Amino acid sequence: MTDLLLQCLVAGRHAAIPASDVQSVIEIEEITPIPGTPEFILGLTALRSQALTVIDCSLALGLDKTVAEDDQRAAVVEIEGHLYALLVDAAYDVGEALSQPVAVPGGFGAGWQRAARGMVETESGPTLLIDTSSLIAGPMVEAA
Amino acid sequence: MDDLLADFVAETREMLEASGGEIVAWEADPSDRARLDTIFRFVHTVKGNCGFFDFPRLEKLSHAAEDALSECRAGRREADSALVSAVLAIIDRISEMTDAIEAGEEFPEGGDDELIAALQGSDDIVVASAVMPEAEPANDQAAGETDSDEGSDNEISAPKPARAQAVQRSIRLPxxxxxxxxxxxxxxxxxxxxxxxxxxxxxxxxxxxxxxxxxxxxxxxxxxxxxxxRMQRLEHLFSSLPRLVRDLSNELGKQVMVDFEGGEVELDREMIEMVRDPLTHIIRNAIDHGIEGPGERLKNCKREIGLLRFAARQAGNQISLVVSDDGRGIDTARLADKAVAAGLYSQSEVDRMSDRRKHLLIFEPGLSTANEVSSVSGRGVGMDVVRANIERVGGSIDVVSKPGEGASFHLKLPLTLSIIAALTVGAGGQRYAIPRSYVEEIVFGSSSNVEFATAGDRRLVTFRDKRVPCLALGDILGIDEIDDAEWDSKTLVLIRLASDDVFALAVDRVFDHEDVVVKPIAPAVMETRLYGGTTLLDDGRPMMLLDLPSIATNRLHMGEGRTTDVVEEEVVETGRKAVPIMLFAGLDDRKRAVRLDMVRRIDTVSREAIDIEGKRAQAVIDGSVFALLGLEFGKLPQDRCRLLRLTDGESEVVYAVNEVLDAADMDGEIIPSQDDPLIEGVTLIGSSLVPVLDGHALFAQQRVQRRTQEVLSCRIPGDSDWARTILEPLVEAAGYRIAADDGEDADVEIQLAETAQPEHPASARSVIRLTQDPDNAGADGDAIYRYDRGGLLAALKQARLGRTA
Incomplete structure (x- = not known):
């Protein structure tokens, strides 16, 4: 398997997004908030003439908010015709997947389990492969 | 028709291009079945289209080729190179003819039969060499003729490109x-x-x-x-309708004529596709329910043939499309019954509805006026779906119906799907866009015409006598809590939804009108049901477009038509009590009001037309003299004066004001005022107390001479200077008209005792005799001393009473 992965840091953990999904990695300067949306939707940002919905990956996983840094990096992905900017702690290189995504006995932990396709081996060690369409659905609403 | 022809040409050419490779491959391997099929489909399609357009030569050629190819397909004939050449020659000919059709030229006669004969398997070499060169020069000649003004050089060296220029080429693009x-x-x-x-x-x-x-x-x-x-003429849509109407009316045994207007109006291609289905449904509905059968039409003195009209017009950024029929109109009673039967409304709710409300029931889900589900109307889609579809593309639909005269559906469509006219408003430091089609009015919360109230937790705003619910945008979006005191600082945008519901949206400020390009938003954002899309500001920052219908549905349960009744009813009630009044600023610039019914008109006169002397004040307007009131409050302006002309129905006075302010409705009570006899009382207009003039007191104070319908005439002695100069004005002031000298029957005649000729017959019904000598008065019959003003006026009054009694 020679899938390319965008390696990044989400909530302090190594994670990867299939590079074929990623159109580009951008630095987000300004986010226009959208009142009334779930917390993990930070708002909109403009990429040329297109508006991207900015998703905080950590919040979308049900984890703590992404630490605000000076240059916020986000991976631009297109899902069902809509463009999203997935905000990550840091974005690294594009690397090769060295294995098929595999499940780990006991799971990856709450939050991660839902949005992860599995664990893949990379040159920099085991990494969680993120399923972007599950990610943008946001954390599950707890059944009352 | 031209458009269809262009489509035909484009389609044929497209197929030629696509099959170009196939033809070459087929030539290489005539036994290749797949290639054969492709080419067969091409000639078959051309044949079909030709029949539609009446191109007999093209049809004949393609038909011959089709025959030969179908023989091969059936295995009755071997596809040899002779056949391939013949078919290719025909395809070339089709291509050339298509070019000629597009250029609007006649294709030179002849040559077709040879081509067809070649298909029969004769000497193919002859065909290929003899016919094709023959066609080429003929073709060039035709081209040269049309472009002869381009010069002969061109004609010789490059005839083909020259011809191409004459034609507006079209290409198809995804x-x-x-x-x-x-x-x-x-x-x-x-x-x-x-x-x-x-x-x-x-x-x-x-x-x-x-x-x-x-x-x-x-x-x-x-x-x-x-x-x-991206634009297309509406003709494209219209051209498919006559056929639809014909089929439907045949099916239903009705005769319907169609009339189109405004086919040249252009609309976004996608928008045309979006309205096609709703329009089809409206047509079905009109033919099925609206237009009566021929018999019934004749009975109702209508033309046997029904009429279905389509009229399109462009108005700014909107297209209005009206579909009207001259049928029986919407059956409101049955519609109402259906609504009750379907459990949408209670009988009493329906009873209270205006006719217009009842018409709008047609857009309610689950209603159809047809008793039986016919194959035409009853396909499970109702007008509610039509409305939903139209509204989804940012349009609106309305219906107007007159019983017995027909119904018309008014569609309003945005020019494009993606560009809408919007109003940008601010809340919580951010900008939002509102589709302008919803915006009815913008008012400031601080305006005196606006009054806030609360009913429970619902904030209401009263404006123009309408009490409508008020929502704060900041509150809806959950970004801003509003204190009671803050409402005044807000700007209110009155929103009228397609369902005619009105509510007020309080925003921090209104920025601008602009056309915005709307882009879709992510599903997770859609789920908030607050936004309809997003757009980019000039500086590239995104801005959300508010989804007002859905906000109204969620927050106010509007849009389902329920609340309208309540609001409407309320308005009717206040409307009955409300008395229209005119607000004005008196000469002291204080605001006062007068009942609007009393105001006949507003005049502006120059200061010279007003005469004030002591207690008497009069104004001259259009040659008539009026008593002037309202002077007690201040001095008249130096140059021009605004005067309210008040009437009690009989007489008129004028009332001096500084400024006419506004018309308003007085819906509160009048608190009587005892102190000022000229004021009826004070009332609350908006939030301020306004004194209302007491019409009764005004006219009573004036005791204005009643302007009788019939002016009595009085004859006075014509030969007396005294009568003319002294008596005449007095008589006129008493309300008499001076009769012409002779020959006219006067109601009263005044005679001077000293000069009167007793033999002169009194031509009037009553006679008043005046005498110069006070001592003679009374003694000499009924004579009155000529300076006995009271006696004379009493006599005149007596005469009037005798006349009118």
Whole structure:
């Protein structure tokens, strides 16, 4: 398997997004908030003439908010015709997947389990492969 | 028809291009079945289309080729190279003929039969060499004729390109590609805006500003052209309708004529596709339910043939499309019954509805006036779906119906799916866009016409006597809590939804009108049911477009038509009590009011037309004299005076004011005022107390001479200077008209005792005799002393009473 992965840091953990999904990695300067949306939707940002919905990956996983840094990096992905900017702690290189995504006995932990396709081996060690369409659905609403 | 022809040409050419490779491959291997099928389909399609257009030669050629090829397909004939050449010759000929059709030229006669004969398997070499060269020069000649003004050089060297120029060529493009280009242009516009801002910041730079302006102009042109690329004439939609109408009316045993207007109006291609289904449904509905059968029509003195009219018009950024029939109109009673039966409304709710409300029931889900589900109307889609579809593309639909005269559906459609006229408003430090079609009015919360109230937790606002629910945008979005005191600082945008529901949206401020390009938003954002899309501001920042119908549905349960009744009813109630009044500023600039019914008109006169002497004040308007009131409050302006002309139905007075302010409705009570006899009382208009003039007191004070319908005439002695100069004005002031000298029957005659000729017959019904000598008065019959003013007036009054009694 020679899938390319965008390696990044989400909530302090190594994670990867299939590079074929990623159109580009951008630095987000300004986010226009959208009142009334779930917390993990930070708002909109403009990429040329297109508006991207900015998703905080950590919040979308049900984890703590992404630490605000000076240059916020986000991976631009297109899902069902809509463009999203997935905000990550840091974005690294594009690397090769060295294995098929595999499940780990006991799971990856709450939050991660839902949005992860599995664990893949990379040159920099085991990494969680993120399923972007599950990610943008946001954390599950707890059944009352 | 021209459009259809262009389509035919485009389609044929497209197939030629596509099959070009196939033909070559077939030539290489005539036994290749797949290639054979492709070419067969091509000639078959051409044949079918030709029959439609009446091109007998094309049809004959393609038919012959089709026959030969189908023989091969059936295995009755071997596809040899002779056949391939013959078919190819025919395809070439079709291509040439298509070019000629597009250019609007006659294709030279002859040659067809040889081509067809070649298919029969005769000497193919002869055909290929003899016929084709023959066709070429003929073709060139035709081209040369049409372009003869381009010069003979051109004709000889490059006849083919020359012909191509004469034709407006069209190509087919995928819509995706157009969208891509459009997006690119939008990007360019944003980049330009960004650049423009930076240039402004950098100050004036003539060397850059010039080219930059040129770039801006070009960009604007390109943008307009791109937008036009997406446009299509409404004819495209219309052209398919006659057939639909014909089929439907045949099916239902009705006769219907169609009439189109405004086919030249252009609409976004996608929009045309979006309205096709709703329109079809409206037509079905009209033919099935609206237009009566021929027998019934004749009975109702209508033409046997029903009429279905389509009228399109462009109004700014909107297209209005009206579909009207001259049928029996909407059956409101049955519609109402259905609504009750379907459990949508209670009987009492329906009873209270106005006719218009009842008409709108047609858009309610689950209603159809047809008793039986017919194959035409009853396909499970109701007018509710039509409305939903129209509203989804940002349009609106309304219906007007007159019993026995027909119904018309009014559709309003935005020009494009993606560009809408919007109003930008601010809340919580951010900007939002509202589709302008919903905006009815913008008022400031601080305006005196606006009154806030609360009912439970619901905030209401009263404006123009309507009490409508009020929502604060900041509150809806959950970004801003509003204190009671803050409402005054808000701007209210009155929103009228397609369902005619009205509510007020309080925003921090209103920015601007602009056309915005709306883009879809992510599903997770859609789920909030607050936004309809997103758009980019000039500086490239995103802005959300509010989804007002859905906000109204969620927050106010509006849009389902329920609340309207309540609001409407309320208005009717207050409307009955409300008395229209006119607000004005008196000469002391204080606000007062007078009942509007009393005001006959407003005059502006110059100061010279007003005469004031002591207690007497009069004004002359159009040659008539009026008593002037309202002077107790201040001095008249120096030059021109505004006067309210008040009437009690009989007589008139004028009332001096400084300024006429507004008309308003007095819906509160009048608190009687005892102190000022000229004031009826004070009432609350908006939030301020306003004294209302007491009409009764005004006219009572004046005791204005009643303007009788019939003016009595009085004859006075014509030969007496005294009578003319002294008596005449007095008689006139008493309300008499001076009769002409002779020959006219006067109601009263005044005679002077000393000069009167007793033998002169009194031509009037009553006679008053005057005497110069006070001592003679009374003694000499009924004579009155000529300076006994009271006696004379009493006599005149007596005469009047005798006349009118």
């Amino acid at each position: 819509v995706d590609l157009l969208d891509e280009v459009m997006k690119g242009v939008s990007d360019m516009v944003l980049a330009r805006n960004d650049l423009s801002r930076r240039l402004r910041e950098a100050g004036e730079q003539p060397t850059i500003d010039g080219p930059f302006d040129r770039l801006s102009t070009i960009l604007a042109d390109v943008r307009a052209a791109i937008t036009r690329m």
